[in-house]
Amino acid sequence: LAFMCDPEVLILDEPTSGLDPLLQRTFNEFLLQEQARGKTIFMSSHIMSDVEKVCQRVAVIRQGEIVTIEEVEKLRQKAGQRVTVEFGDAVSADEVARMPGVSMVTSHNHAYHFNVGGSMDALIKALSRHEVLRLQAEEAPLEEVFLKFYENPQAETAAPGTR
Numbered sequence: 001l002a003f004m005c006d007p008e009v010l011i012l013d014e015p016t017s018g019l020d021p022l023l024q025r026t027f028n029e030f031l032l033q034e035q036a037r038g039k040t041i042f043m044s045s046h047i048m049s050d051v052e053k054v055c056q057r058v059a060v061i062r063q064g065e066i067v068t069i070e071e072v073e074k075l076r077q078k079a080g081q082r083v084t085v086e087f088g089d090a091v092s093a094d095e096v097a098r099m100p101g102v103s104m105v106t107s108h109n110h111a112y113h114f115n116v117g118g119s120m121d122a123l124i125k126a127l128s129r130h131e132v133l134r135l136q137a138e139e140a141p142l143e144e145v146f147l148k149f150y151e152n153p154q155a156e157t158a159a160p161g162t163r
Contacts, residue, residue, distance in 0.1 A: 003034075008038075009040045009042070010034070010039060010040070011042045011043075012042070013043075013044050014044060015031075015043060015045070015050075016028070016045070016050050017045075024047075024050065028053050031054050032053075032054060035054075041054070043055065048142045048146065049142075051142060052141075055072055056071060056072065057069060057070065057071050058075065058142075060075075060146060060149045062149055062150060068149070075142065075145045076139050076145060078117075078145065079115060079117070079139075079144055079148065080101065080118070080140060081116045081120065081137045081138065081139060081140060082115055082137070082139065082140040082141065082144065083113070083114055083123070083135070083136065083137045084112070084135070084137075085111065085112050085127060085132060085134065085135050086133045086134040087110075087130050087131060087132060087133065088131030089130050091130055093107055093112065097114075099123055099127070100118065100119065100123055101117045101118035101119060101120075101122060101123055102114045102116055102123065103115045104144065111134070120137070
């Protein structure tokens with residue numbers, strides 16, 4: 001209904017909530033087509049995969065205040081890399097947590113998963129003291145970036161004029 005009069009600006013609140021995955025994808029593709037046609041779209045969503053696919057910039061709101069407005073890619077860069085490592089020798093979670101730049105350590109099936117901010121070189125040097133069976137690194141998902149803002153009040157990087 002919102003698209004019938006071909007508006008230049010759209011304000012959408014949780015537009016894919018309740019849609020099955022196929023309809024979510026179809027709707028997101030439609031939004032991208034509308035963006036390509038020059039439409040401005042404001043969208044609130046708790047579905048970070050939708051935000052990653054559709055949005056160019058995001059605002060993080062905590063307790064009713066905007067704590068940052070950033071391009072999606074810049075927010076991801078701030079989160080660093082999501083790393084999975086499996087060791088051939090015994091390594092404690094505490095030791096992994098003390099490695100350079102490591103945060104948000106979890107373990108599952110003899111593998112550790114964590115975020116790395118800063119130099120991957122420093123982490124690789126620390127890892128080289130152990131037998132590494134598997135190492136995988138990828139960009140941290142946007143959901144983890146948002147969690148940092150909610151879990152750590154000092155994570156604020158408010159854009160000028162937003163506070």
